[in-house]
Amino acid sequence: MPELPEVETITKGLNLKFSGKTCTKIVFHRKDLRYPIPQQTIRSCCLETPILSFKRRAKYILMETQKGSIVFHLGMTGSIHQEVSSVPLRPHTHAVFSFYENKQKKVYLHYVDPRRFGLISAIKGAVTGKEKYFQDLGLEPLEHKNLGKKLMQLGAHKKQAIKKFIMDSKIIVGVGNIYASESLYEARVHPETPAGNLKNKHFIAIGLAIQKILRKAIKDGGTTLKDYVNTDGKPGYFKQKLKVYDREQQPCLTCKQKIVRLVQGGRSTFFCPYCQKEKK
Incomplete structure (x- = not known):
């Protein structure tokens, strides 16, 4: 997608x-x-x-x-x-x-x-943002300087796993499965950690990681796994820079431990259990 x-x-x-x-x-x-x-x-x-x-x-x-x-x-x-x-x-x-x-x-x-x-x-006429397509949409991740702070305010008391939280389009838009796994690896946060268990520093790290990963992916024209091509019919090249997504049982690029896959909400999640320890 x-x-x-x-x-x-x-x-x-x-x-x-x-x-x-x-x-x-x-x-x-x-x-x-x-x-x-x-x-x-x-x-x-x-x-x-x-x-x-x-x-x-x-x-x-x-x-x-x-x-x-x-x-x-x-x-x-x-x-x-x-x-x-x-x-x-x-x-x-x-x-x-x-x-x-x-x-x-x-x-x-x-x-x-x-x-x-x-x-x-x-x-x-003019788009107001109140249209049925847009009225329930969350934060635009690249438009906020203090994205981590805003995520902390929204997630402070939630029991929802942090990966599901940042993939919820009513919270923040555009962080799909690939970019959620990559962002949490970049922030060194375990994907199953309840959002409400995270400290301010973790949300700051997640916000910065989301922005960093998305900007890098845009620079590389996106990620092509199967179908995606741009308007010229060319694929995206960020796939070559993925550090955890679709790398199950391959060595972590940081610690050399094996990348693990689990299923959350019917979607595959990839992470390093050594670099991303769960926050109880």
Whole structure:
């Protein structure tokens, strides 16, 4: 599933290639994804008006115009591609947006999603943050200087395991399974430790680690394990820098003890039991 670094990478790519261009046509190849696609509303917000910018909120991508915003979510397997043809080049292409590159040449944005857990929708007028997509979202991890302090305030009395806590999008957005494991390793915190058992210094370390890991992943274009590619069709390269995720029984890069895998909430967690001792 694309997480914050992957969605941020895609958003930057879309800004670079499509901001300022005018959408002239939209073709939908199905009526729904996770939810019905409001085709008429999307066209009224988007057609024949310049794209002002692309922005990310959590794992949503907003294509902004003066009339409103088109909202994209990539779900489990979604991707957005720049193409030179309106003809779907990949299976499961569900929408094609046409733009003029110049007076003679067009460029196309293809939305692809094999498992159809993604979303294409629209918001008329200005985005307030109170829309159903955004109203329950938590902290943006890269927008807070004192992220650890804010996490401490939210988690001080919680019995929830710290890994589940930082993966809760109502607490903090964009910290998916890969980045949660990597951040807790960086902070030297055991993933099963109850959030309420941690001290201020641990939350500070976790906040700094989350920001460090996410920024590194964005710099490397995200993490490709299976499906993820950016708008140019290229994979992310942060996989080569993963220190614990998907490294079960391999030696810890710090202490050489074996990395352990456990399951939390149906998701695989990877950690070093020597470097990340549980805080009782």
